[in-house]
Amino acid sequence: MKTFRENLSGYIFMLLALSSISALALITVFIIVQGAPLIADVGVIDFIFGMTWAPSQGEYGIFPMIIGSLSVTLGAVILGVPVGICCAIFLAEFAPVKLRNLFRPAIQLLAGIPSVVYGFWGLIFIVPFIRDYLGGPGLSILAASVILAIMILPTVISISEVSILALPRQYKEGALALGMTHWQTIFYVILPAAKSGIVAAIILGIGRAIGETMAVIMVVGNATAIPTSILDPVRTLTTNIGIEMGYASGEHRQALFATGIVLFIIIMVLNSLAQYITRKK
Amino acid sequence: MRIKKIMAAAAVLLLLLAAALSAGGGKPESTVIVAGSTSVQPYAEMLAEEYSILYPEREVDVQGGGSSTGITAALSGTADIGMSSRELKGDEENTWNAIIAKDGLVVIVHPDNPIGDLTVEQVRGIYAGTFTTWSELGGTAEHKIHVIAREEGSGTRSAFESMVMDGVMITPTAIVQASNGSVRQLVGSDRNSIGFISLGLVDDTIKDLKLDGISASWENIMNNSYMLFRPFIFVANVEPSGPAKHFIDFVLSAEGQALLTREGLISITEGAQ
Amino acid sequence: MNSRDHERIAKALIWTAALFVLAVLAFILIYILARGLPRLDWEFLTEIPRNMGRSGGVSSTIVGTLMVTSLAVAIAVPFGIGTAFYLAEYTRGGYITRIIRFCAESLAGIPSIVYGLFGFIFFVIFLGLGWSVISGALTLSVMILPTLIRTSEEAIRAVPNIYREVSYSLSATKWQTIIKVVFPSALPGIANGIILSVGRCIAETAAVILTAGSALRMPSSVFSPTRTMAVHFYILAMEGISMENAFGTAALLIILIFLINVVANTFVNRFVAKGVKR
Numbered sequence: 001m002k003t004f005r006e007n008l009s010g011y012i013f014m015l016l017a018l019s020s021i022s023a024l025a026l027i028t029v030f031i032i033v034q035g036a037p038l039i040a041d042v043g044v045i046d047f048i049f050g051m052t053w054a055p056s057q058g059e060y061g062i063f064p065m066i067i068g069s070l071s072v073t074l075g076a077v078i079l080g081v082p083v084g085i086c087c088a089i090f091l092a093e094f095a096p097v098k099l100r101n102l103f104r105p106a107i108q109l110l111a112g113i114p115s116v117v118y119g120f121w122g123l124i125f126i127v128p129f130i131r132d133y134l135g136g137p138g139l140s141i142l143a144a145s146v147i148l149a150i151m152i153l154p155t156v157i158s159i160s161e162v163s164i165l166a167l168p169r170q171y172k173e174g175a176l177a178l179g180m181t182h183w184q185t186i187f188y189v190i191l192p193a194a195k196s197g198i199v200a201a202i203i204l205g206i207g208r209a210i211g212e213t214m215a216v217i218m219v220v221g222n223a224t225a226i227p228t229s230i231l232d233p234v235r236t237l238t239t240n241i242g243i244e245m246g247y248a249s250g251e252h253r254q255a256l257f258a259t260g261i262v263l264f265i266i267i268m269v270l271n272s273l274a275q276y277i278t279r280k281k
Numbered sequence: 282m283r284i285k286k287i288m289a290a291a292a293v294l295l296l297l298l299a300a301a302l303s304a305g306g307g308k309p310e311s312t313v314i315v316a317g318s319t320s321v322q323p324y325a326e327m328l329a330e331e332y333s334i335l336y337p338e339r340e341v342d343v344q345g346g347g348s349s350t351g352i353t354a355a356l357s358g359t360a361d362i363g364m365s366s367r368e369l370k371g372d373e374e375n376t377w378n379a380i381i382a383k384d385g386l387v388v389i390v391h392p393d394n395p396i397g398d399l400t401v402e403q404v405r406g407i408y409a410g411t412f413t414t415w416s417e418l419g420g421t422a423e424h425k426i427h428v429i430a431r432e433e434g435s436g437t438r439s440a441f442e443s444m445v446m447d448g449v450m451i452t453p454t455a456i457v458q459a460s461n462g463s464v465r466q467l468v469g470s471d472r473n474s475i476g477f478i479s480l481g482l483v484d485d486t487i488k489d490l491k492l493d494g495i496s497a498s499w500e501n502i503m504n505n506s507y508m509l510f511r512p513f514i515f516v517a518n519v520e521p522s523g524p525a526k527h528f529i530d531f532v533l534s535a536e537g538q539a540l541l542t543r544e545g546l547i548s549i550t551e552g553a554q
Numbered sequence: 555m556n557s558r559d560h561e562r563i564a565k566a567l568i569w570t571a572a573l574f575v576l577a578v579l580a581f582i583l584i585y586i587l588a589r590g591l592p593r594l595d596w597e598f599l600t601e602i603p604r605n606m607g608r609s610g611g612v613s614s615t616i617v618g619t620l621m622v623t624s625l626a627v628a629i630a631v632p633f634g635i636g637t638a639f640y641l642a643e644y645t646r647g648g649y650i651t652r653i654i655r656f657c658a659e660s661l662a663g664i665p666s667i668v669y670g671l672f673g674f675i676f677f678v679i680f681l682g683l684g685w686s687v688i689s690g691a692l693t694l695s696v697m698i699l700p701t702l703i704r705t706s707e708e709a710i711r712a713v714p715n716i717y718r719e720v721s722y723s724l725s726a727t728k729w730q731t732i733i734k735v736v737f738p739s740a741l742p743g744i745a746n747g748i749i750l751s752v753g754r755c756i757a758e759t760a761a762v763i764l765t766a767g768s769a770l771r772m773p774s775s776v777f778s779p780t781r782t783m784a785v786h787f788y789i790l791a792m793e794g795i796s797m798e799n800a801f802g803t804a805a806l807l808i809i810l811i812f813l814i815n816v817v818a819n820t821f822v823n824r825f826v827a828k829g830v831k832r
Contacts, residue, residue, distance in 0.1 A: 006729055054433070121582055213666065221457070222458070270663075345767075359678055
């Protein structure tokens with residue numbers, strides 16, 4: 001009876017795992033089947049490095065979108081990551097208990113606010129601000145970077161904080177015992193020791209930024225030209241899919257799935273990077 | 282102990298779920314599902330609401346998603362009626378379809394913009410990227426024009442392309458927005474912008490331009506002098522019957538058409554065909 | 555500059571960053587709540603939207619949100635946790651495990667609109683479920699699965715091995731060890747993953763609009779189409795229908811998420827974490 005239950009439970013877990021995995025596999029296959037024929041038609045090089053996106057004319061080049069995704073994400077990282085890591089250090093090392101008890105739920109709430117709300121707030125607050133004080137149409141790489149920087153904060157803060165808190169106490173105690181100041185301890189002992197966790201946090205933040213759709217659609221302008229400054233509007237890979245999917249048919253729809261394949265590959269590369277870095281430790 | 286409690290709670294939840302599922306048992310036969318273009322959706326919702334007041338026993342559900350989504354759904358039978366705000370293409374023309382109303386398109390600018398009138402060629406020049414500052418068009422400002430367009434595939438954009446652009450490509454530097462509302466929101470807050478939206482959505486946050494001296498009014502569309510409009514189309518897999526036909530008949534009736542006119546659309550019974 | 559100056563500057567910098575983040579969050583919340591809260595009254599909560607959402611309330615979207623979210627989480631949780639246990643306890647460190655985990659992580663980054671399109675073609679059209687609560691819930695459950703698997707697996711792996719060894723040495727079986735020892739210790743982490751997933755479901759727009767639809771009527775069963783609050787907000791704001799009601803809906807969404815966080819935190823602190831301090 002006991003062994004029967006043992007086997008049964010093993011099989012149930014396997015069954016659950018197999019169904020989840022097949023659901024995920026189904027999606028992957030679905031995206032590839034829908035998108036691959038178009039990439040084959042257009043040609044990998046022409047698709048990825050093509051400069052013109054004009055589905056009504058049968059032109060499918062997504063290079064401007066790749067530039068768009070990279071620039072917006074880079075902007076979000078530059079604005080969001082240093083602040084996020086400082087916050088993690090603050091929470092792990094400096095914060096008075098009361099402030100910490102306010103901060104943690106606040107970060108949780110920040111993570112829970114729907115992205116459309118962020119996007120709308122960006123559209124009616126950040127965009128006019130940029131337009132009035134910095135110039136350009138307001139809808140821009142900068143606006144999207146600001147919104148995304150705010151949106152990746154919870155990821156960066158919570159994962160960095162966890163990796164700092166996970167360090168053995170002896171690291172800190174040893175450093176302090178050697179006469180290091182609190183700041184020296186953080187800078188020379190804690191941060192290097194928590195490096196892999198913090199890098200993983202950054203990469204996950206990048207993944208979040210590169211995959212975000214709705215908030216970015218609302219503030220980035222979605223122009224298909226290559227930008228010349230951070231005040232120019234641009235289109236990212238996700239917004240290309242998000243903005244045109246409801247109205248696309250035939251080849252156009254395939255091209256959007258093909259955009260999805262490129263995005264999928266970029267995210268897989270990022271994940272391999274994250275895994276490599278965390279395992280190197 | 283704790284585990285048992287959690288397990289019990291989970292079991293109760295699952296039971297409730299199963300009950301909810303079995304209680305459902307499919308949609309009522311009489312519900313008509315209308316789906317598609319987000320431009321038509323608000324009007325269809327309004328029609329459905331009035332319809333349900335007149336015929337409380339009948340139900341109409343309206344879904345958005347876009348013209349192509351709606352046509353796909355109508356062809357597969359998932360929706361009884363698909364809504365399209367663009368002309369039908371290729372195979373789509375072999376479906377049953379009917380124009381339910383026409384919608385004017387208006388070129389809009391910020392209320393503070395001194396320009397009130399542009400020629401179609403000038404608008405084409407702006408969207409093609411040949412004019413880049415307002416001073417080239419008689420405006421006073423040296424500022425760059427912020428060109429706002431809709432996304433590829435949207436009915437509003439293809440109507441604009443075929444009636445204004447005349448085969449010229451819209452510049453890739455144009456800002457692209459996914460809805461009429463956000464175009465209006467942007468133009469209303471940016472002095473240097475230009476955009477195009479549905480006639481029904483014009484309000485005092487923006488200024489509508491005359492084209493070739495003719496203002497985009499309901500009368501001018503009716504007497505054929507203002508040429509910028511596009512059809513709102515209902516599409517179905519086969520000729521509708523039963524509840525779907527009942528709803529379509531209501532939409533095409535004098536009553537339904539009057540409701541659409543009230544919302545700023547042009548009814549099919551009047552004006553240019 | 556001596557080390558004491560460094561210390562002071564660094565400390566000031568970190569305090570500034572932290573307070574800046576709090577200020578930004580407070581600003582966003584106040585901005586939305588200040589415009590949205592005045593709209594919230596009994597009528598707004600209990601009446602269905604009228605005149606495209608220009609007047610009336612949002613009651614059907616509240617019900618729709620709760621139905622879609624609870625169903626999606628109820629479907630995904632057994633699969634997510636089961637998969638996590640299988641990966642963590644039955645196939646330790648295997649090659650296949652790594653591939654599965656890698657794919658799950660990559661899928662977690664795919665934009666939700668792609669899940670929405672998959673759900674539209676597979677659940678809505680192919681399975682013939684139409685736009686419905688169930689189509690939306692199934693799509694969302696696939697969408698949150700990678701996150702659930704990941705967070706649960708991490709929580710399970712974080713349970714010290716000594717727990718398992720002690721359990722086995724007391725001649726407990728694997729099933730007993732998992733259910734009585736590993737699961738309770740991992741529960742706070744798993745609960746966190748579930749909370750995250752609930753949040754994602756409530757906040758999702760793109761995937762839901764294509765699968766659950768955007769009907770304004772009160773859903774009568776899981777096969778009825780419905781509109782969630784996030785979708786309602788998006789349509790109101792972006793089609794320019796009613797800014798007032800859009801902000802009201804946004805304020806309501808934020809309050810809902812806040813309440814869920816509070817309840818979940820209390821649950822984790824009081825009910826679960828007792829005695830299993832990590």
